[in-house]
Amino acid sequence: MMIRPASETGERGELAQAKADGRASMLAAAVGKEVRSLRRMLNMPATALAAVAGISNGMLSKIESGTATPSFSTLLALAEALKVPVARLFVGHDERADYSLVRSGKGITIRRRGSKAGITYQLIGHVLSGERYVEPYLVTIDETATDSPGFQHTGIEFMYVLRGSMLYRYAGSLFEIYEGDSLVFDAKAVHGHERILQGPVTYLSVVFNLRA
Structure with a gap:
């Protein structure tokens, strides 16, 4: 039987403790970030959340900044005040990784409701992560x-023009968009191409949304 030196055993113990401390810090940071995000979504002042949850303003500040690890009873109180299941507070620490790999030319061609001939939408991925989902499209307009009749949907949309140019409408504004240009907007407003300036036009469209 080999007996390890006390110094080596101690070093391993310190390493294990350091790893545990690191995981605890990551968990505290994830919980704090989610608490702050949910509070802001409700337009709730920090003082109001602290009062409803029965904790001090200083403690809430430490929790949201990730510098304090709340007890389970405090987590329950915060979740109740934020009107979410307590598990929701840990969503940022979920280690599951959802990914989508689509090979070149293998995207799924779809037809969007209201789209007209000459416009091709190719879904080139789909990621669900916690409460969020992301849908990237490769759009070609000949x-x-x-x-375009104009589209409206929930979420935030990001566009990046890969080739060509067009006149693009968003709400009451018109933009001349050229190769290399990008546009980010709230997709609830009416949007769509008005006229092709130099075709065909190909652009990447990525929609970020929350799962209902």
Whole structure:
């Protein structure tokens, strides 16, 4: 039987403790970030949340900054005040990784409701993570396409033009968009291409949303 030196055993114990402390710090940071995010979504002042949860303003500040690890009873009180299940507070610490790999040319061609001939939408991935989902599309508009009827949907949309140029409508504004340009907007307002300036136009469209 080999007996390890006390110094080596001690070093391993310190390493294990350091790893445990690191995981605890990551958990505290994730919980704090989620508490702050939920509070802001409810437009609730920090003082109001602290009062409802029965904790001090200073403690809430430490929890949201990730510098304090709340007890389970405090987590329950915070979850109740924020009107969410307590498990929701740990969503940022979920280690599951959802990914989507789509090979070149293997995206799924779909037809969006209201779209016209000459416009192709290719879904090139789909990621669900916690309460969020992301849908990237490769959109191609050829010269024969008529103007878009305009789309409205939930979420935030990011566009990046890969080739061509077009006149693009968003709410009451019109933009000339060229290769290399990008646009980010709240997709609840009416949006869509108005006219092709130089076609065909290909752009990447990524929609970020919350799961209902």
